[in-house]
Amino acid sequence: MSDNHPRPAVPRVRRELPVTDHVPRPYDGPPRAKVLALRKQYLTPGLLTYYREPLLLVEGHMQYLWDETGTRYLDGFAGIVSVSVGHCHPEIVRRVQQQIGMLQHTTTIYLHPNIGEFGRRMAEHMPADSGLSVSYFTNSGSEANEIAVLSAREFTGNVDVISLRNGYHGGTQGAMALTAVGTWKFKTSPAANIKHATPGYCYRCPYGLTYPSCDVRCAKDVEPLIRYETSGAVAAFIGEPIQGVGGVVTPPPEYFRIVYEIVRQHGGLCIADEVQTGFGRTGTAFWGFENWGVKPDLVTMAKGIGNGAPLGACVTTPEIAAMMARRVHFNTFGGNPVSVTQGLATLDIIDRDGIQQNAYAVGTHLKQRLMELAERQPLIGEVRGMGLMLGVELVRDRVTKEPANTATADVLELAKERGLLIGKGGLLGNTLRIKPPMCITKDDADFLVETLDEVLTLVTRRNQGTP
Numbered sequence: 001m002s003d004n005h006p007r008p009a010v011p012r013v014r015r016e017l018p019v020t021d022h023v024p025r026p027y028d029g030p031p032r033a034k035v036l037a038l039r040k041q042y043l044t045p046g047l048l049t050y051y052r053e054p055l056l057l058v059e060g061h062m063q064y065l066w067d068e069t070g071t072r073y074l075d076g077f078a079g080i081v082s083v084s085v086g087h088c089h090p091e092i093v094r095r096v097q098q099q100i101g102m103l104q105h106t107t108t109i110y111l112h113p114n115i116g117e118f119g120r121r122m123a124e125h126m127p128a129d130s131g132l133s134v135s136y137f138t139n140s141g142s143e144a145n146e147i148a149v150l151s152a153r154e155f156t157g158n159v160d161v162i163s164l165r166n167g168y169h170g171g172t173q174g175a176m177a178l179t180a181v182g183t184w185k186f187k188t189s190p191a192a193n194i195k196h197a198t199p200g201y202c203y204r205c206p207y208g209l210t211y212p213s214c215d216v217r218c219a220k221d222v223e224p225l226i227r228y229e230t231s232g233a234v235a236a237f238i239g240e241p242i243q244g245v246g247g248v249v250t251p252p253p254e255y256f257r258i259v260y261e262i263v264r265q266h267g268g269l270c271i272a273d274e275v276q277t278g279f280g281r282t283g284t285a286f287w288g289f290e291n292w293g294v295k296p297d298l299v300t301m302a303k304g305i306g307n308g309a310p311l312g313a314c315v316t317t318p319e320i321a322a323m324m325a326r327r328v329h330f331n332t333f334g335g336n337p338v339s340v341t342q343g344l345a346t347l348d349i350i351d352r353d354g355i356q357q358n359a360y361a362v363g364t365h366l367k368q369r370l371m372e373l374a375e376r377q378p379l380i381g382e383v384r385g386m387g388l389m390l391g392v393e394l395v396r397d398r399v400t401k402e403p404a405n406t407a408t409a410d411v412l413e414l415a416k417e418r419g420l421l422i423g424k425g426g427l428l429g430n431t432l433r434i435k436p437p438m439c440i441t442k443d444d445a446d447f448l449v450e451t452l453d454e455v456l457t458l459v460t461r462r463n464q465g466t467p
């Protein structure tokens with residue numbers, strides 16, 4: 001940390017977690033050490049865990065989680081943005097229990113009332129004149145993106161696909177090939193016919209330019225990328241309206257309009273990956289793409305769609321969807337009665353309980369308070385995002401923007417010790433990711449900010465050698 005930064009004051013007395021009337025059941029399962037040992041011995045080492053001492057979580061209720069000792073945490077990361085309306089939401093639990101006791105599975109070769117109804121509800125939630133009315137249900141976001149790219153290639157007859165650097169589209173081979181971030185990508189994952197364009201990451205503009213005088217060069221560069229590095233005709237462009245894993249990278253407002261126009265001029269379809277931004281999370285719109293005034297041809301989603309259920313979807317127009325009927329194509333669990341029941345219950349709660357409106361109100365308050373925090377916490381380089389999809393990028397020096405990676409890891413650890421779970425990520429691994437279940441209250445948001453305030457102060461003072 002360079003010396004010309006202010007020294008934050010010694011932490012004040014800390015705010016307590018807001019009260020809840022939920023009483024967790026006593027945990028009588030195996031001890032944490034045994035759970036950890038089993039995991040280390042029998043599960044793939046490819047599964048990462050957060051925290052120096054990985055956390056054992058045994059119960060959840062709405063925005064809160066409990067570990068095996070009964071310690072409560074505010075969930076500021078929602079199972080990586082999956083829990084949209086609250087952990088074990090009582091209405092969802094009741095409806096899923098009812099369904100699982102009636103019929104768990106048959107596959108889509110038979111009829112079941114819930115799948116068609118869920119398809120209808122999906123279509124209803126798309127912009128009125130978008131033509132996006134046909135769903136393909138999957139078990140994950142990766143699978144939804146595979147289907148979207150496959151459909152676009154079949155529909156256009158082109159093979160080249162444009163995705164964004166710093167984006168994340170999943171862990172299957174095809175989805176990983178769309179992902180350009182080095183640490184996520186296995187060397188053998190094929191990226192043939194995929195070209196990576198520049199995202200609208202203004203805080204670290206690769207051209208060294210500043211918005212708006214940059215004339216949104218990152219978006220306009222898609223044109224020469226297609227002209228010189230593809231066959232000249234593309235199948236699709238895929239992008240997250242706000243990059244999630246990439247560190248809540250929020251582009252300039254006209255970024256997607258420019259990119260979509262260029263891609264369409266070259267015969268391509270546009271895919272919006274709404275796995276993190278959908279279902280009201282950005283507060284100002286139900287879908288992230290609506291914030292940018294664009295209309296995608298295919299929309300992919302997962303995570304928040306089912307409040308934690310293994311459920312995803314690719315929603316498109318009847319014309320594009322028809323391509324998938326050219327071959328025998330089958331998905332054993334996609335759209336099964338239990339997952340779809342969970343999706344329907346989630347959607348009912350989002351609509352009925354004003355979840356998007358809460359994401360807007362609490363998210364606006366939270367972002368405002370984080371921006372105030374940035375004024376007195378020198379580690380904060382930028383606060384960005386919308387609604388309850390927020391990122392705080394930490395730097396060692398605001399001028400050089402040197403990433404504060406160790407501090408980011410320390411902040412996560414110290415926040416956990418104080419009852420707050422948040423995520424981290426970003427191009428350089430130095431962005432705090434704050435994406436709680438969308439049922440959180442202003443009191444929770446205040447607890448989150450004040451805990452971060454204390455923790456950032458401790459980390460800064462530690463870095464400065466001040467006790």
Ligand SMILES: Cc1ncc(COP(=O)(O)O)c(C=O)c1O
Pocket residue numbers: 080139140141142143145168169170171240244245273274275276302303312
């Ligand atoms: C934007 C985005 N797309 C796709 C995926 C992949 O989803 P899944 O892990 O359900 O396959 C993720 C997962 O984090 C994601 O964040």
